[in-house]
Amino acid sequence: MALVKPFKAVRPKKGLEDKIAALPYDVYSSMEAREVVADKPDSFLNIDRPETMFEVGHDMYAKEVYLKAAERFNEMISDGRFVQEDSDCFYIYELIMDGRSQTGIVGCSSVDDYNNSVIKKHENTRADKELDRINHVDALSAQTGPIFLAYRADEKLSALVNSIKGGAPLYDFTSEDGITHRAWVISDEADIKLISERFEAVGDVYIADGHHRCASAAKVCIKRREENPGYTGDEEFNSFLSVLFPDEELMIMDYNRVLKDLNGMSAEEVISKLSELGEVTENMDEDKHPKKKGVVSFFIDDKWYTLAFKDELMLDDPVEGLDVSVLQNNVLKPLFGIDDPKTDKRIDFVGGIRGIKELEKRVNTDCKIAFAMYPTDISELFSVADAGLLMPPKSTWFEPKLRSGLFIHKF
16 A cells, blocks of 8 residues: 655746756766756756856765755745745656657655555665765755656556646646656645545555665655654655656666676677577667567677577576576676676666667777667566565666656655
């Protein structure tokens, strides 16, 4: 039974949404973030990456950096660039990429649900990355980046969402990357009640993207509870900002691998070794992506090949049966000596949004071989999380990315 509740969102003043909304903080390096905000004083990235308001080289994790983020946030509220809803509401957030739409419900999910595994994860988190967002959320007393959650589609929720989308949107703009963003407010008490009840009936929900933001929200909640021993559980810090999407609308893209050396082998030796694991053929298709599970494409010595793994290598296990696991366990570790892809400097990861050309570019510049993966399916993600297991690093790449700054949960 998942607890999802409405809230009084802090959101951009009508007309400023396209100037304020920003991609998530963690898709940029510090220098990239500086370049983005250089001529965009309203961009939420100034708040999400507050080191951009200091000179280059300033400690991005210093206390004054987070305090500067809070100062800018409160300034934008005070001068009217942000407004806050008068009553608790849910919101609908639709993103359209390349003509394909996905629509989620914006609300606040329960920290206790996260701690009790009603909200299920499929990735580990790193303490250093958690600490950054803990300090950021704590300084602002607000969650600024929504957690991307998924649930098994529910007919009544879908019907309500489609009905509300028939009305005029609150926001409707297209960002610089060509993604259209639309939002609607749900303030009707009967609709709010239905949404809460349906999520209770849906049961488990899953973190699709945003594991570090979710873990950080939970730890800020624990901190606030310790600071307020008389807390009731109804305080806003007991929940976190989320957008919940039905599984049938989500798209997971490939998350590909590039290696910086061939572990002492020649290209011919690599192809020969890979041929022992399955059928290797030269890939003459215009689209070099693998077409089904159990198949990987690889680029070496200026040619594309396809490897179809032997059936016995495709294990009936939620984690070991993932294509990324099959590649790691049968190729990357035994052939290339990549024991831990999280720490080995010889491997890098390329999100599917960058395309096949990026893999070719990397091999022609700083790498020797690229592996293009078949995307992990949302049902595989659910199976891993349901089993209480964790995916290998860089198993899923979700597009389009939710914007920060459109909906903020203040507590």
